[in-house]
Amino acid sequence: MKASVTDKLKILADAAKYDVSCASSGSKRNNKNKGLGNATGMGICHSYTEDGRCVSLLKILLTNHCIYDCAYCVSRKSNDIKRVAFTVEEVVDLTINFYRRNYIEGLFLSSGIFKNADYTNERLIRIAKKLRNEHNFNGYIHLKIIPGASPEVMREAGVYADRLSVNLEIPSERSLQKIAPEKDHKSVYTPMNWLKEQIAENREDSRKFRKTPMFAPGGQSTQMVVGATPETDHHILNLSASLYKEQLLKRVYYSGYIPISEDERLPALKQAPLIRENRLYQADWLYRFYGFEVNEIIDETQPNLDLEIDPKLGYALRHLDQFPVDVNRAPYEMILRVPGIGVKTAQLIVKSRKYGRVRYEDIKKMGAAMNRAKYFIEISGRPLPAASAVPERIRHEIIYPAKKAQLTLF
Amino acid sequence: MKILYDGSFDGLMSVVFDCYEQKMVPTAIIKMHKYQPEMFDQVQTVETNAEKTKRVIDGLHKKMTSNAFNQLFKAFHSEFDDIELTIFNYIRLVISTKGYIGTDYRQEPILRIKQVVKMMNREIHRMHAFVRFQLTVDGIYAATVNPDFDVMPFIGEHFRKRYADQLWLIYDVQRDYGIYYDMQKLQTIHIENPEWTANKKIKDSLLADKEKSFQNMWQQYFSSTSIAERKNMKLHLQHVPKRYWKYLPEKSA
Incomplete structure (x- = not known):
C-alpha cells in the first residue's frame, strides 16, 4: 500500500x-x-x-533508504524498518503550508544516502531551489551536506540554503571506523574546509561588491554523538574549539547517544547521557560567549566534566585564588566569570x-x-561572610543546600 | 493622592503635566475603569489634554534618548498595577537629575522598567512563536490569542514583513481588538459581535477545506519529532506554559 x-x-x-x-538563527534574509x-537573524x-x-x-529526511550501515543510526541498512521517501512536491507543499500557519521558521532537510553523496545532495538541493525560485520562499533553509559531497554540488547548495552542515558524528576517527565502516573523517573535513573557504570568500566579496549573491549566510555547523564511543569531554571540547577556530563553524551540537539500536558495536547504555550533554553545552557557551579558554574549563587531570556542578562553578572552585571578585572594581570579563552572574546581570x-x-x-x-555568587564576590572591599577558602565546603553547600539547613537546625 | 485617568498613554502624560503644575505627589495612578473606591481616598481625576501631553513628550525627548522613551511606552502596555507610578517616578528621576541616568539600575524605577520591558519582550517573542494561523473560507489566515500583556501594538511589523503575500488577522480575544493585514497595510480592528467558539477559538465551520488536515499533519510532526527516551515535562512546561496550549494545535488536540 502506498504511504x-x-x-x-x-x-x-x-x-x-x-x-x-534546530537553529534558525544567524541568517538574515529579507522578504x-x-x-x-x-x-x-x-x-x-x-x-x-x-x-x-x-x-x-x-x-525531516527526504528518505530513510540508506546504503550505509552506521551503528548509531536508526536508518542504517541492516535495521529492519519500513522505508519511505517524500516526493519533491510533498516536501515543498508541507513547508509552505506549515510556514504560512506560523508553525515553523523553515526547513531542515537531510536524508538517508541513496546511490552516493552527490546524487543524494542533488535531490535535497532540488527542493530548496524550487522553494526559492518557484515559491519566492525567503524562510530559513538548512541543508545537510552528505560527507564526500563534491564542490559543484556544495556550491549550488550554498546558493539556496541559509545554513549547511556536515556531521562529524563520532568524535574520533578510530571510533568512527569501528561503528561506521563506510565513513571516515576525511570525507567530513574535506567538504567542511571547502565550505569554510567558500563562505569566507563570499563574505569578502560582499564587502567589496554590493550585488554579491549570498552563499550560506547562516554559515555551517556540525554534530557529534556523545556517549556512544569512549572519547572524554577533554577530547570533545578540544575538538569543538578547533572546529570553531579552524573551520569557523557557527555551532557544534552534541547529541547524547540514545540507545536506539541493539547493535553489538555499541555500548549497552540504559539511558541517554543527558546531564553530560547538558554540561558539554554549558562548557561550549563558556568558550564562545564568556571568554574562557578550553584548558580553563577542562584539563587532562580530570578529563570529564563534573556532572554535579556546572563548568563555570567548577572553574571557580579550581581557581579560588582568582576570587572574590570586587563587583565595584573588577573588569567586566572577571565579573562574567563569577558563578551565578550571567551576561545580562554583568552588564x-x-x-x-x-x-x-x-x-x-x-x-x-x-x-x-546569590546562592552561588555569594561565595565569589566582594562588595565593599571585603568578601561576603559566605566566602570560604575551602572549595570542597562551597561545593557541598551548593549541591546540598537543604541538608545544610538541617544541620544548622540542630 | 490617588489620580485617575482615562487609561491611555497620552492620558498618563497629561497626568505628569498636572502633577508638576499643581505640585501633586501621587500615591497611585489608576485607570478610571479599574478604580475601586476606598474609604478616606483622596482622589483627583485628570482629563487627557493633547497640548499638555505634547509638552510632556517633547520635554522628555530633550532629556532622554528616543530608545529610552520607547521603553517607557512599551512598559506602559504591560498593564501592571504599579506601572503608571513607576513611569511617573522614572520621569521624576530623569527630570531631577543632571546628565543621563537611564542606566543606573540601582534606582528602583529604572531597574523595574528594564525588567518590565524584558517581560514585554518575552511576551512579544512568544506571540511571534505561538500565533497559529488557520486558513478561513474567506482566504484569511486568522489567529486568536490571549497574551499576558497588551502586545498587539508591537507585533504587527514582524508579521507584516514575514507574511507579505497573504491576508492575515491576529485578534486579542481578551482585549477585544486585533491587527489585520490586507496585503497593503496594517490596520487595528475591532470585531462587533465576533462569533468565536465557547473558548474563543475560530469556529470549525469557518475554516477552509484543507485546514484541519494541515493541523493533523502538524500534530503528527510534533509527536514524531519528540524523543520519548528524553522526555522532560518540567522543561517542556517551562518553555510552553499551559496557558498558551489552547491556541496551539499541537497541544490542544
Whole structure:
C-alpha cells in the first residue's frame, strides 16, 4: 500500500529527530518582492518537544533508504524498518503550508544516502531551489551536506540554503571506523574546509561588491554523538574549539547517544547521557560567549566534566585564588566569570556602578543567583561572610543546600 | 493622592503635566475603569489634554534618548498595577537629575522598567512563536490569542514583513481588538459581535477545506519529532506554559 503524506511524516520526522540542531538563527534574509517569509537573524522556537527541545524547523529526511550501515543510526541498512521517501512536491507543499500557519521558521532537510553523496545532495538541493525560485520562499533553509559531497554540488547548495552542515558524528576517527565502516573523517573535513573557504570568500566579496549573491549566510555547523564511543569531554571540547577556530563553524551540537539500536558495536547504555550533554553545552557557551579558554574549563587531570556542578562553578572552585571578585572594581570579563552572574546581570552591574557603589541588594535585584555568587564576590572591599577558602565546603553547600539547613537546625 | 485617568498613554502624560503644575505627589495612578473606591481616598481625576501631553513628550525627548522613551511606552502596555507610578517616578528621576541616568539600575524605577520591558519582550517573542494561523473560507489566515500583556501594538511589523503575500488577522480575544493585514497595510480592528467558539477559538465551520488536515499533519510532526527516551515535562512546561496550549494545535488536540 502506498504511504500517505502523514505516514511518511511520521517515519521521516522520527528518523530525523536525532539530528539535534534546530537553529534558525544567524541568517538574515529579507522578504523579496512581496514574497513569503524572511529570516530575522535571531531565530524563533515555535514549539518545544516534550523532551524540551526547540521546534523551529520542519526537520525531516527526504528518505530513510540508506546504503550505509552506521551503528548509531536508526536508518542504517541492516535495521529492519519500513522505508519511505517524500516526493519533491510533498516536501515543498508541507513547508509552505506549515510556514504560512506560523508553525515553523523553515526547513531542515537531510536524508538517508541513496546511490552516493552527490546524487543524494542533488535531490535535497532540488527542493530548496524550487522553494526559492518557484515559491519566492525567503524562510530559513538548512541543508545537510552528505560527507564526500563534491564542490559543484556544495556550491549550488550554498546558493539556496541559509545554513549547511556536515556531521562529524563520532568524535574520533578510530571510533568512527569501528561503528561506521563506510565513513571516515576525511570525507567530513574535506567538504567542511571547502565550505569554510567558500563562505569566507563570499563574505569578502560582499564587502567589496554590493550585488554579491549570498552563499550560506547562516554559515555551517556540525554534530557529534556523545556517549556512544569512549572519547572524554577533554577530547570533545578540544575538538569543538578547533572546529570553531579552524573551520569557523557557527555551532557544534552534541547529541547524547540514545540507545536506539541493539547493535553489538555499541555500548549497552540504559539511558541517554543527558546531564553530560547538558554540561558539554554549558562548557561550549563558556568558550564562545564568556571568554574562557578550553584548558580553563577542562584539563587532562580530570578529563570529564563534573556532572554535579556546572563548568563555570567548577572553574571557580579550581581557581579560588582568582576570587572574590570586587563587583565595584573588577573588569567586566572577571565579573562574567563569577558563578551565578550571567551576561545580562554583568552588564547591568558595570553600567550601574558608574553612578556609585553597587550594593548586595542591587546585585540580587539585577538577577544574580546569590546562592552561588555569594561565595565569589566582594562588595565593599571585603568578601561576603559566605566566602570560604575551602572549595570542597562551597561545593557541598551548593549541591546540598537543604541538608545544610538541617544541620544548622540542630 | 490617588489620580485617575482615562487609561491611555497620552492620558498618563497629561497626568505628569498636572502633577508638576499643581505640585501633586501621587500615591497611585489608576485607570478610571479599574478604580475601586476606598474609604478616606483622596482622589483627583485628570482629563487627557493633547497640548499638555505634547509638552510632556517633547520635554522628555530633550532629556532622554528616543530608545529610552520607547521603553517607557512599551512598559506602559504591560498593564501592571504599579506601572503608571513607576513611569511617573522614572520621569521624576530623569527630570531631577543632571546628565543621563537611564542606566543606573540601582534606582528602583529604572531597574523595574528594564525588567518590565524584558517581560514585554518575552511576551512579544512568544506571540511571534505561538500565533497559529488557520486558513478561513474567506482566504484569511486568522489567529486568536490571549497574551499576558497588551502586545498587539508591537507585533504587527514582524508579521507584516514575514507574511507579505497573504491576508492575515491576529485578534486579542481578551482585549477585544486585533491587527489585520490586507496585503497593503496594517490596520487595528475591532470585531462587533465576533462569533468565536465557547473558548474563543475560530469556529470549525469557518475554516477552509484543507485546514484541519494541515493541523493533523502538524500534530503528527510534533509527536514524531519528540524523543520519548528524553522526555522532560518540567522543561517542556517551562518553555510552553499551559496557558498558551489552547491556541496551539499541537497541544490542544
